[in-house]
Amino acid sequence: MRLPPVPWSEVERRARTVPGGPVARVGGTDDLTVRGLVTDSRLVVPGALFACVRGATSDGHRHASAAAAAGAAGLLVDRPVASTLPQLQVPSVRAQLGPLGALLAGDPAAALRLAGITGSNGKTTTSALLRGVLDAGGDCTGVVGTLGAEVGGRSRTTALTTPEAPELHQLLRWMLDAGARRAVVEASSIALDMGRMDGLRFEVSVFTGFEEDHLDHHGTLEQYWASKARLFEAGRTGAAVVVVDEPWGRRLADQAQVPVTRVGSGADADVRVLGWRTGSSGTELLIGDDTGGHRVRSPLVGRVHVGNLAAAWATGRVLGVPPDRIAAGLAAVAPPRGRNTVLGGSGRPRVVVDYAHTPRALAAAIATAQDLSGPGGRVHLVLGARGRRDRYKRQGLGEAARAADGVWLTNEGSHGEDPAAIRAELRVGLLGSAAGVRTVPDRRAAITAAVRAAGPADVVLVVGRGHETRLLDTTDPRDAVHLDDAEVAAEALDEAHPQPGDRLRERAS
Ligand SMILES: CC(=O)N[C@H]1[C@@H](OP(=O)(O)OP(=O)(O)OC[C@H]2O[C@@H](n3ccc(=O)[nH]c3=O)[C@H](O)[C@@H]2O)O[C@H](CO)[C@@H](O)[C@@H]1O[C@H](C)C(=O)N[C@@H](C)C(=O)N[C@H](CCC(=O)O)C(=O)O
DSSP: OOOOOEEHHHHHHHHTTSSSSOOEEESOOTTOEEOOEESOGGGOOTTOEEEOOBOSSOBGGGGHHHHHHTTOOEEEESSOOSOSSOEEEOSOHHHHHHHHHHHHTTOGGGGSEEEEEEOSSOHHHHHHHHHHHHHHTTOOEEEEETTEEEETTEEEOOSSSSOOHHHHHHHHHHHHHTTOSEEEEEOOHHHHHHTTTTTOOBSEEEEOOOOSOOHHHHSSHHHHHHHHHGGGSTTTBSOEEEEOSSHHHHHHHHHOSSOEEEEESSTTOSEEEEEEEEETTEEEEEEEETTEEEEEEESOOSTHHHHHHHHHHHHHHHTTOOHHHHHHHHHHOOOOTTSSEEEEOTTSOEEEEEOOOSHHHHHHHHHHHHHHSOTTOOEEEEEOOOTTSOTTHHHHHHHHHTTSSEEEEOOSOOTTSOHHHHHHHHHHHHTTOSSEEEEOOSHHHHHHHHHHHOOTTOEEEEESOTTOOEEOOSSOGGGOEEOOHHHHHHHHHHHHSOOHHHHHHHHHO
16 A cells, blocks of 8 residues: 655654654755655655664765655754755654654554564564464464565565564555554564664563574673563563573563563473474474463474474463464464474485574574484584674584584685684684584585485584575675575485485486
């Protein structure tokens, strides 16, 4: 639906609702209207309001003339710029992105029931599960997160886990127009910190777990924690579902000012995991809650999903979905792309492709690979680390990798950093390890070599990139090349371990 343009005076009125200081209008007659809020001059369309955001590498104020050339109707600034365009000067442009993004998207969040999901790991899977649960309960639910945005069988790509506020509101509008009544939003700590979700009100928010990550951005673990905890403030969410199997979850549950449903395996859990088992065909768990015991089956593979499944169950209950509908929803959700994606098997080695990029997630992924290996089987790990990001994690990743039987050190996108230096830092954690460590700098070659070396009972675990399909080795995004770990693994499996049927077909052709 194309929204009507919004009068300049209304934009000004909404801007004044944001606390923090004076709003000054420079130019722009009362009959001026704007259509859409944009933060990137390269994405400006005629009639848009261009928000000049000061960033880490650039300053939107410097791109005002490019925005004007592209047809922007007005500017949102925190200092006046030399331009013929009318300007709205505010104390903080970032603080306005939520309220004005909402206004210019027709306030879609007001018509949607929202669920937010945060946690160091498990956000994407839990979002997909919750969406499945809500749809099984009879709703049409949109979802936005690391894998992009989806509603009613349609999808859109996004660059960030939680998009900048104007894009987020536009996506919510798109979902609403497609018939959604609810939306599940993945909330990254960086987004919470930068205010991308300010102004959104969640019916329920979910916490899937916490470990050290994104310290390049947050500085300290405490600040990282505080950013995540922000999602659970009383003004932002109505209820919380918290996985309490580790101290950070218990801390959140204890300090939250909203009603909390505790999820875990301990006796204090409101939704309790009473037992579980996982294998190559999926995961089964027994959950106990105030309505009794429930058997849950899911095609998702790996013990790491036990908490995600239980959290989705609990959230479904908080939102009033009956237990049989929740169970049906969880059973119907296919594994999200690159989250323990399992290939091979049936007499061939298995390959697991996973997004694990933190030490604890890697340890869990290796444990899952061990669960999936056959008698006497070995785990071959293909490991790298992304360049120019969270360097402090590398030694911990190396340490976690010691649990594998063999490690293939490789590239994960160096982003301009020296790839050999990245591998050297991973090696520090692996020092003295019994695991055989080989270095194959080219990622495609490393995956292929690991698959070739694997026996029928073995598992090759490829971690770090999961669903990602672009690999970047310079600082210029235009240099990114296509590389899909699952695609490479499937090719290597077919080449090194063809199924009997494949050979027959080859001979016949
Ligand atoms: C730390 C952070 O959130 N950075 C985001 C932020 O960057 P920034 O404020 O430093 O922007 P900048 O590049 O300096 O540019 C300033 C402004 O000028 C604009 N500009 C720039 C160039 C130009 O030609 N024209 C123009 O208008 C930019 O669009 C921007 O509005 O605004 C940019 C524009 O929206 C984002 O692309 C950028 O995300 C960067 C790429 C990023 O990698 N962010 C990651 C760390 C992130 O946010 N990740 C989280 C967590 C994921 C997880 O949990 O795993 C996420 O939610 O995705």
